[in-house]
Amino acid sequence: LSLSASNVDEVIRKRVLAKNETATQTLSLLYEQKESIIKNLITFTTDIADKKLYTDKTDFADCYPFIPYQFNLLGQVLTAVRTYGASGKHLSDQSRSMLALFQESAIRLKDSQEGVLVPFSYFYDPLHKFIDHQHSQVITDAEDNSRLDEFDVELLKVLFMIKYVKEFKAKVDNLTTLMISNIDDDRIEIRGRIEESLKKLIRETLVQKNGEIYSFLTNEEQEINNAINNESVEMGEIIGEASTVIFEDIFTDKKYRYSNRYLFPFNQKVDGRYFKGNQSNDIGVSIITPYGEDYPDSALCMLSVQEHSVIVKLPNDSTFLDEITDSLKIYKFLNTLGARGSFDSIRRAKENERLEKKDRICIFIEDALKHADIYVNGDKANISAKEPASRINEALGKLVAMQYNKLTYMETAPELSDIAAVFNGSDGQLSFLGTSDTTPNKLALEEVIQVIGLNNARHMKTSLKSLQDKFGAAPYGFDPKDVQWLVAMLFKMGRVSLTYNSQSLSMLSNTKEELVRYLTKREFVEKLLISIRERATDGQIRSAKEVIKDYFGFSVSSDDDDMIMRTFKKKAQDKLELFSEIMIEYRVNPKLPCKSLMEQAKKNLEELLTIKEPAEFFKTVDKKRDDLLDDADDTAPVLDFFNG
DSSP states (O other): OOOOOGGGGHHHHHTTTTOOOHHHHHHHHHHHHHHHHHHHOOOOOOOOOOOOOOOOOHHHHHHHSTHHHHHHHHHHHHHHHHHTBBBBGGOOHHHHHHHHHHHHHHHHTTTOOOOOOOOOGGGGHHHHHGOHHHEEEEEEEEHTTSSHHHHHHHHHHHHHHTOOTTTTOOOOHHHHHHHHHHHTTHHHHHHHHHHHHHHHHHHHHHHEETTTTTEEOOOOHHHHHHHHSSSOHHHHHHHHHHHHIIIIIIOOSSHHHHHSEEEEEEEEEEEEEEETTOOOOSEEEEEEEEESSSOOHHHHHHHHTTTTEEEEEOOOOHHHHHHHHHHHHHHHHHHHTTTTGGGGHHHHHOOOHHHHHHHHHHHHHHHHHHHEEEEEEEEOOOOOOSSSHHHHHHHHHHHHHTTTTTTOOOOSSHHHHHHHHOOOSSSSSOOOTTTTOOOOTTTHHHHHHHHHHHHHHTTOOHHHHHHHHHHHTTTTTOOOHHHHHHHHHHTTTTTTTEEEETEEEEETTTHHHHHHHHOGGGGGGTTEEEEEOOOHHHHOOOHHHHHHHHHOOOOOOOOHHHHHHHHHHHHHHHHHHHHHHHHHHHHOTTTOHHHHHHHHHHHHHHHHHOOHHHHHHHHHHHHTTTHHHHHHHHHHHHHHHHHH
């Protein structure tokens, strides 16, 4: 057989591994007895392509004591070592090198019993002479390290050999397969030993873990890693980074969408720290990580009530927090490293490592949120959703239903046109609230009246803004347009009065457009004051109607305050115009009779016309009823005299 790169494994089988007939039969029989054990013992993760295993008993006998994957993997190792870690010349003929490595490794087992296998670490010793000092010195130092045992060093040799083999993922399961040294090995036990060994190698900074992948570190890389590990990271920075991932990458909503009309902003907290500054919303989402306080279930239930929040308790696995810590350390180190050229390749590698960590952090946190316990409204919530954002949203739905339990009082969703429509129709007021069960938003109207009434009783002014703030918060959560419509409705019903800059507004003295502007434009919201309208008593209404009839000679059938007041003022104005004409006569001829009587009657009407507030107007008319009726009797003959 001539030796070439394409047939090297065939040549090794013939030249190094050829067996006599007895040996072949013994090995074939051994494979038949242990086939299922061997297949379970030697496996690789699914992300490793083209790693050959034994196909049958003949293949087993031909390869023994090697495993088929070793031919291909060792070829990749030699290529990588020649590129990155060889001392030069000797590795130029890869095929011959492989032949030598297999031969020397096989000789090591010449006195062993059948069942023994060559672990991949055996290839290091014959390869050692080809490796440059920078790499081989790490292994030599490890052999002299009293804190490491022989198994640790053998594992380190494997990690060195596969360091530059891009196709091979150095995960614990794959490393376990590479360290198998007998077909009777207990895979679980070997895996356990490897995990312990890796922890020791990481502590000695000979190996680094990046996700599930472990890698050998050269002296220069160890130096860099030590520098990175010495970077200090504050707890606030770690939680800040976790908050950013949670609230900007995974759960990006800033408001809970109850409906298209009602959106509720919520506070965002992680381990008691607000995300992006203090927040003062009525409700919140509070995440508790493994670094947060360790509350019992009962305390978390109570906390959800006290804070009006959805409490999300992440499982007690701090992997993502460890990854964040490492990522921040790398970031800080790269910033202090500056632009030193000699570190360019390491800088790129570390930047890539940091980006990989960021991806993993997001995956780990998503997984933690999927399995988190969620507490809301004093209970551990039963959430049906599976995805993180959907789980939190479902819990927020439960919280909003509880916190904004009076939101259902708004049965309609008024827009600007609906507010304007309140003032359409008759000039008079609507029937009093409570006379009809079909009044829309009846419960909401009653709540607004109660708040205004309470403020009146406390001698506090009620602005439209204070109502919008009060009813925008829990337990209502109304939209500003809801409150504007409610106030418009109460005003139209005659239940409240509106005042702007000390001027009383009314449907008689203001146009519909003006009233809508006062209620809906932001410039008026703080100065538009609302108070319970003081109704005229039956006696006051009778007095006013009597004066209109006897003084002004006009009958009013309506009992509506505004209608009576408007009619009174219009007729009083007409009467004053008459009086003014007569006063001209007095100026022409001062000796005409009854001048002072007419002046007093004129003054009495002028005083009434200056009163804007309905309650005060009716009180005054009632109080001066007798004087006004006397004026009617006294001025009638004077008017007749001048008209004659």
